[in-house]
Structures are given as structure tokens and as C-alpha cells.
Amino acid sequence: MIKKIVVNPVTRISGFMEIQADVENNRVVDAKTEGLLFRGFEKMLNGRSPFDAVYFTQRICGICSTAHSMASTLALEDAMGVVPSEQGRYLRDILHGCEFLQNHIRHFYQYTIPDFVKLPQDYPLFKAEHNDFRLPKEKNDILVKDYFDSLDLSRSSHEMLAVLGGKAPHNHGVFIGGITTQATTDKIVKIKSILNSIFQFINNRMLPDVYTIAEYYRDYFYIGRGYGNLLSFGCFNGYKNLGTLYVDPLVYVGGKTSEFNPDNITEEIDYAWYKDRQNEDKPFEANPEADMSKPGAYSWVKAPRYNKIPFETGPLARQWLSGDYRNGISTMDRTIARALEARKIALIMNTLLENLVPGVSVQKEYSIPETAVGKGLIDTTRGALGHWLKINSQVISFYQIITPSAWNLSTRSSNGMKGTAEQALIGIPVRDINNPVEIGRTIRSFDPCISCATHIYTGGMHINTIQVVI
């Protein structure tokens, strides 16, 4: 007999999400992921000043706002024909690096750890429902301490960001040409000092902690694989003098790595509640309107595809494509890769800081073209992020955003292939159907950001009765 599990809310993610899973003989046999929030950023952006996209699109997401400032800035530079200086690139990539560290530390400790570590039960916030906690007490105690200690380091990551970015979340620093202000010597050394503390924490606490979890939850190396198709738009790459410090734009399918080509991206809406002139479109062409009565649709999530197939994007994809980590593709590998990437990013930031020339101004007086198009594609904390924009009469006339979480948590496509995370849930064991902790652990390994995906997700209309187990 098939039992339907509904998990809603999926807590410890950014935004609101529901998972529906069919379970037979204690294995997941079907799964759907749904986002439950809609704001409609692409429609809001129409008619606004193109410059305002940098600060406006950051409000898509409170935990990864810098990601959107990067992609919108790149799209504007592409549209305006602005080529940033190398110093400009170093500076804004340092800010981007701060955001990676803030995200990865918070995702591991505040979002992931409560799945595996029993936190003090006298705090209402940490009340645990399941009993699959396997760490011996002395190790559990260490990770509990690090849960609390990590808060100082994730906060410091945003402090570094603010030194050159003004404030965080929602920074003012990333902009066309690089960043707005100058990195003076006192600011550079302040960032270096903070970064050193963060690096020590990652090296001495975070990495041992993730391997402690891996040791006691080895079964998670064997579940949550998904398709194993990996995609990166590249980041910290292609510097004139430094080359590629992390990863170039690459895709990995069937054991082969090849160059990424942005023309191969499409978005499909066959199983999503949208109507358009056709069900598959390139990012610059798609202009879907909501249609909640569409037959066959089961979700509001669109389906981004590359060469018509679904891809995983994020820290594990980058670590794999860069050759840094190739142990495997699974729930646990994804979690380990995120911690390893935090260490890598700290090292890259240090290299960029070493190459800064103090006091350089990279700003100019910019003017908006009458008409232009531009795209900004970059790998960010959660994976491949793209902004596509058109300018007409000096205002934004079109804006398209495809987020990492849209890649990872997409719906089925016209050929029936499930989204990446949906596929990753298939076959996973559920020991206690009233506490399906395995589902949440696997979904969180993708670090879903539904705040980000909200422009393509919407709730609504699924008030159908479901036999709810949880």
C-alpha cells in the first residue's frame, strides 16, 4: 500500500516549501517538491531604472542577496558594454566570497546540524521529534558547542562583506565596474584578519564536524544521488593574471565533462501552472502568465533544462567539476562538498586580497543605453544563477531570473524526467513514516532557497485533500 507523506513546512531552508512523497514498503517511490510563496519580481522590475536592478533584485533573498547583486551587475555590464578592471573584479569577488562563507557556515550549522545532532532540548526552538540521533554523547556535545560558536563566524562573514559593501544583508557595494568604494589598506587588513579567524574555524572545527557526521551516518553516502548531471556557470575564474582560481563554466553528463554553452538553456512549463505561446523557451523569449486551471500541471515550478535534461548545481557540482572532490554524488557528499568549498573560498579570497592594489577607484559616471540586452551568468552559493534583461527607452522592459534552486528543485519536463531533487528522493528509505527525517536531510543537502525561487514559484489552488501522515 502506498502511503503519502506531506512535509510542510520544510523548516531550516530560506522560504517556504512542501514535499509530497509516496512511500511503499518504506521506500520513496514518487516525490514532488513545491514552493509556497509568490512575489513576482520579474513583473515588478519592468519599468524601473536598470541601475536599480542591482539593489532591487537583492531583495529576492535575504540569505544570498549578494548573489543577485553579482548576476544583475554582470547583466548590466553586458548590456552596457562595460568591461570591469581586474581590480574591480577582485574586489567584488571578495564580497561574493564573504557571502559564500556566511551561507555555508549557516547552512551547515543552523540548517543541517539539527537533522543529525541532538541540540539542547530545554530550548523550544531545538525540540526534536525523531530519535535517529547517532553520535555518542561526547561527540554530540562538541557539535552542539560548534553550533553556537559558529554564529560568531557567520556573523563575521557578513562583517567582512560590510567593510567594503556597506551593510549586509542587501549590500550597497557590488555595482557596475566592480564595487562602489575603495579598498584602503586599513580595510584590506581588517578583512584579512577576520578571514583568518574564519579559515581557522572552518579548518579546525567545521571540517572535522562534517566528517564526524559522515562517520555515523554512512548510509547517506548511498542515497540522494539524483541523476548525477552537474552544471556550473563558473566562478572565481578567468582572471587575466591569476587564471582560474576555482571553476570554469562546465557541464558533466555520463562521465564526461564538456564546456558550458549558455545557448543550450531552456525553461519548460509542461507540468507547471503557466501558459505561454509554447511550453519550452529560451530565457530571453519566455514570458509565461499564470494559469492555475492548466490540465496536467501539478506545480508552479518551472523546469530549467540544459540540452533538455535536468542538472544538479551547487557546491558538489563545482567541487566535482573543478576536480577538488570526486568521492561520489549523494546526500552526504553534497554536505561534505559544501564544507570543503567553504575552505576553498577562504583560500581564494586570501589570494585575491594579496593581489589588491590599495585605494583604487573603479567607478565611472555611467549612462543607460536607449535599448540593450544583457545576461549575467555566474555560479553563486547555491549554484548556477542567471539574470537576463532587456532595456527599452532607458528602462527595464524584460527581466528573467533562473535561480540555482530552480535547477535543483524543478518540476518534470516534457520528456517526463523528474526534477533533480525529486529524482534524488526516489528510492530513499523511510524508517519511521511519522518522522521521515531522511526526506528532509536529503532535500536540505541541496540547500533550497525558496525565497530565491519565488519569482517562478507560487502557491495557490492546491487545497485538494491529502491524506496526511505527517
Added chain:
Amino acid sequence: MNKNNVSITCPEYNARLNAAASLVDTVKKQIRQGVLRKRNLVWLELTGCSGNIISLLDGSNPDFKYLISQMTHFIYNNSLSASEGQKAMEQLFSVLGSDYILAVEGAVATKNNGLYNIIGRMNGKPITALEAVKTLGEKAAYVIAIGACATHGGVSAARPNPSESVSVQSVLNRKVIKLPGCPCHPDWFMGTLAHILLYGEPELDSRDRPLLFYSTLIHDRCPRRSYFDKGIFAEKLGDKTCMFKLGCRGPVTRIDCPTRKWNQYVNWPIEDDTPCIGCAQFGFPDAMEPFISYDTTREVKK
């Protein structure tokens, strides 16, 4: 500084800067002495970016650890709660019937009867943001709207407002303390909460903002004010003079950013050589755009 000297209406800005920390110290002492008890706190995330809870985690003295261990019984938050699914919803609504303070970030989506934002399910039924804030808001001892979306709709209600988002106040028939900002600075929340725990409701202006933080225009305390007065204006970002002609909203924005600063107090937008975009003022974002303009013909009104 001596806590006894703190006046919540004091215009002297050092007092303002230290007021939040000072109030919290007093709360700590009184809780230890048994004068005060910790109160239940629920932090609801609604239609928005969930950036205010991230900003809260960025706070220091008091920090998040202190908030959950010394000041409150922190009952529920979507980003941080260990429980999930139905049990998380049971935890959230367990405060009904007890004494609790409700903190809300995010606007309230009203389109399709609120179904554009579902925050969980109870017994199979979707719970909308609209339903949750109404249920919890009417019975809370205090309601604090945190960030621009909660206080007036903010970016979630930006034109054409596809989700028909509105402020928390619009759906509640009661007083809502408002802390606008995008995001809200952690000190603005912590100081307000400390005041509630210690003395009750803080002194509010006519739009229910605590005077402790929202009394003075950025323009009146801007370190670049002398350039404005002399008519020396920046022509591009990165310049060190007055950014009024680049679109600075400091002249209409009442908040203490120039003296408080952000993220361990290291910086703020104007010191980062960018205009204030008015994120802590009602009307943000639509009334504050364009954020950045190189059309330097903006006139100073005499």
C-alpha cells in the same frame, strides 16, 4: 554608561547608540534577580526574503545566543526550528492561550485569499500567511512588525504588487509596533524587545515607530552634511562628497544609521560611497526610486 541616565527621548546620540545594549544589560540583571521572567517569542516569516532573521543572526551585544538563552523562550522560526511539518506547526500554535510576543517579518500576501504564501499545513489544511498572522496577531501581548515588508508592504508589495501584499497592520485590528528597514537592524529589534521586557511599550511616534531609533533624519546627522551645505555634490559612486544629486534619500529617512552603522558597526551605505536608498522609511521601495541616478540636475529645495 550608567543605565539610570538613559532617557528614551534623549537627543544626545551616544545615549542612543548605547541604549539598546544598556537596556539589555538591565534586563539581564533583573531577570537574574527574579524581577522579570523570560517571555515567549514567536518569529513569523511571511511574504518576503527572510532576510530579517538573517540580520538578527548578525546582531551582537545582545546576540542571538543571548536572545534565546537569557531574554526569551524562542518558540518558533521557519529558518531555525529543528522540527518540521505538522509538528512544527503544532509548536508554532502552541503559544495560543499563553503570554507571548509576536515578531513578524514579511508582508501578508492577500491574493487568492492568501494562498500565494502558505507557511505550513495543519491536519492537511494549508495555513496561509494571512491566516497565521491574524490568528497569532490578535492574541499576542505585543506585535512587532520587522522590516519594510512587514511595516508597509515593502518590496513584496512593489508595483504592480502581483501577490497583492499588504502590511501586517492592514490585517490586524490592534497596535503594531513598526521597525521599518530593509533589513531591520538587529539593534532596532533587540532594543525594542528589551524595552518591552523591562518597561513595556517603548515611546512611539505617530506611525508607531520607537523614537529610540527612528526620531532623527539621516540627513541631520550625516557626516557629509557640510558638503551639502556648501553645495559640493558627488558626480559618481565612490566620490567622498554629498550624494544628494545621485539620489540620496537621507533627507527623508528617519533612522540612526549614521551613528549606529551596520554589521559590528563597521560601515553603512553612505560611508560605502553610495546614496541612502531610504529602506528604513515608509514608501520604500517605490517612493524611493530611482535608487541611483547620474542625472545631477536634482534641485535642492530652498
